[in-house]
Amino acid sequence: MWQEPAAFSSRNGLARADGRDVFSARHRRRLLFDGDGIADAFEYQFAGNLGTMNAVSDLDRDGFTDLEEYLAGTDPTNPADSLKIIQFIVGPSGANVTLTWLSGPTRRYFIEKRTDFGVGNLWLDSGLGLLLPEGGTTTRFLSGGTNPGYFRIKAVRPLAP
Numbered sequence: 812m813w814q815e816p817a818a819f820s821s822r823n824g825l826a827r828a829d830g831r832d833v834f835s836a837r838h839r840r841r842l843l844f845d846g847d848g849i850a851d852a853f854e855y856q857f858a859g860n861l862g863t864m865n866a867v868s869d870l871d872r873d874g875f876t877d878l879e880e881y882l883a884g885t886d887p888t889n890p891a892d893s894l895k896i897i898q899f900i901v902g903p904s905g906a907n908v909t910l911t912w913l914s915g916p917t918r919r920y921f922i923e924k925r926t927d928f929g930v931g932n933l934w935l936d937s938g939l940g941l942l943l944p945e946g947g948t949t950t951r952f953l954s955g956g957t958n959p960g961y962f963r964i965k966a967v968r969p970l971a972p
């Protein structure tokens with residue numbers, strides 16, 4: 812249904828790609844001809860060439876590299892468009908959380924959660940599984956536990972349109 816690599820948004824709104832590249836060699840040659848992790852079609856669409864964008868460039872200077880924007884399906888020329896949580900509401904009990912993030916039609920999402928940043932505490936799926944975008948923003952409600960913890964959004968590309 813989806814494939815790595817993915818892009819992430821953290822609770823504070825910062826997204827980072829995980830940096831892993833698990834494309835097959837054949838897939839990589841077809842999609843990532845210039846080897847910077849960004850599909851050539853994406854580079855031509857937004858930059859008009861293969862030389863402007865790379866894994867560390869940030870055309871719109873929004874703090875998300877062009878590679879991260881490619882993985883997240885956001886516009887690398889629009890600083891207002893990035894994978895970020897735009898609303899984070901914790902209910903009165905401290906356990907119920909409502910998250911809203913910027914989403915796009917070409918990606919699917921997971922909400923990942925962790926209780927703290929101690930050793931052995933990993934990002935895990937929230938339990939909601941793979942989520943479809945609702946539109947330009949997507950909102951989900953999570954309940955349970957006594958500590959709301961920390962959340963991030965993981966964007967993944969579906970295998971088929």
Ligand SMILES: [Ca+2]
Nearest residue numbers: 869871873875
């Ligand atoms: Ca950017």
Ligand SMILES: [Ca+2]
Nearest residue numbers: 886887889892
């Ligand atoms: Ca952007």
